[in-house]
Amino acid sequence: MSRVLSAPLQVAFPYTRSLGPVLGAFMTGLREGRVLGARLSDGRVVVPPVEFDPATHEAIDAASLVEVGTEGTVQTWSWVSEPVAGQPLDRPFAFALVTLDGADAPLLHAVAADGPEAMSTGMRVRVVWAESPEGSITDIAHFVPADSATPTDSRASAGGEPVTGIVVPVELDYTYEASPEESAFFRGLAEGKVLGQRCPKCGKVYVPPRSACPVDGVATTDEVELADTGTVTTFCVVNVPFLGQKIQPPYVSAYVLLDGADIAFLHLIQGIPADQVRMGMRVRAVWKPRDEWGTTIENIQHFEPTGEPDADYESYRAHL
Numbered sequence: 001m002s003r004v005l006s007a008p009l010q011v012a013f014p015y016t017r018s019l020g021p022v023l024g025a026f027m028t029g030l031r032e033g034r035v036l037g038a039r040l041s042d043g044r045v046v047v048p049p050v051e052f053d054p055a056t057h058e059a060i061d062a063a064s065l066v067e068v069g070t071e072g073t074v075q076t077w078s079w080v081s082e083p084v085a086g087q088p089l090d091r092p093f094a095f096a097l098v099t100l101d102g103a104d105a106p107l108l109h110a111v112a113a114d115g116p117e118a119m120s121t122g123m124r125v126r127v128v129w130a131e132s133p134e135g136s137i138t139d140i141a142h143f144v145p146a147d148s149a150t151p152t153d154s155r156a157s158a159g160g161e162p163v164t165g166i167v168v169p170v171e172l173d174y175t176y177e178a179s180p181e182e183s184a185f186f187r188g189l190a191e192g193k194v195l196g197q198r199c200p201k202c203g204k205v206y207v208p209p210r211s212a213c214p215v216d217g218v219a220t221t222d223e224v225e226l227a228d229t230g231t232v233t234t235f236c237v238v239n240v241p242f243l244g245q246k247i248q249p250p251y252v253s254a255y256v257l258l259d260g261a262d263i264a265f266l267h268l269i270q271g272i273p274a275d276q277v278r279m280g281m282r283v284r285a286v287w288k289p290r291d292e293w294g295t296t297i298e299n300i301q302h303f304e305p306t307g308e309p310d311a312d313y314e315s316y317r318a319h320l
């Protein structure tokens with residue numbers, strides 16, 4: 001058995017961004033198959049358009065954007081031999097800075113080419129439009145070498161309201177590796193036990209264990225089995241829906257100070273209306289059916305009131 005546990009984790013959410021007049025006009029143009037740039041006070045045209053002139057700091061007028069060509073010249077490039085999820089192409093491609101005809105500054109985008117030997121600085125490329133434009137930089141699906149047989153435009157111009165915002169998926173995949181002490185905690189949960197560790201110097205019990213006492217800076221070596229009952233110290237009522245939410249709001253996330261522990265940990269409170277949860281409320285863990293247990297805190301579905309009288313504030317005030 002490996003000394004430590006590890007698990008894949010994914011953090012993901014859709015990031016909604018309002019665009020403002022200049023970038024809104026740029027995205028609306030892309031949806032119509034047109035690439036727009038801003039003309040600066042020094043006469044240069046930049047794509048994508050900037051919102052403020054870098055020299056005068058004047059706001060750029062969205063109505064003054066100029067259309068540039070859909071062909072251009074590669075200024076520099078980098079070959080991506082192993083694309084990852086979310087990149088413009090799912091086969092090897094080049095990221096390139098492309099200066100479109102009529103522009104004076106390059107745009108970063110993808111070039112579909114047969115291999116790095118097919119790429120060169122100074123090569124001519126042209127836009128391949130996405131099949132379903134939506135007012136996004138991905139309406140330019142990618143670029144191809146200008147002499148490629150790939151059709152440039154396979155879509156009709158799309159009408160509709162001006163584009164005012166975009167939704168960008170943000171995603172982070174990683175592997176979490178638990179410390180040896182945390183691994184013991186998770187293995188304990190798989191047997192229905194809540195394991196903490198005690199500091200040999202100050203005697204405080206930490207759960208989940210942190211490997212060392214943050215007060216004394218010494219390793220915590222003494223394992224302690226805790227009760228699965230405790231006291232709500234602080235809590236919040238979650239009213240805001242979000243992606244991946246498993247419980248219908250409103251519901252309560254609370255810090256629960258397990259009996260015998262010196263630090264509270266976060267879990268859900270159920271079995272009581274959200275507006276009746278209070279500091280000092282006595283709660284117990286509600287475990288999933290035993291055959292569903294794994295090395296996860298989710299073995300405890302939530303905490304629910306025990307019905308005991310509330311704990312005296314003095315009993316937990318040092319643990320807030």
Ligand SMILES: [Zn+2]
Nearest residue numbers: 199202213216
């Ligand atoms: Zn200590």
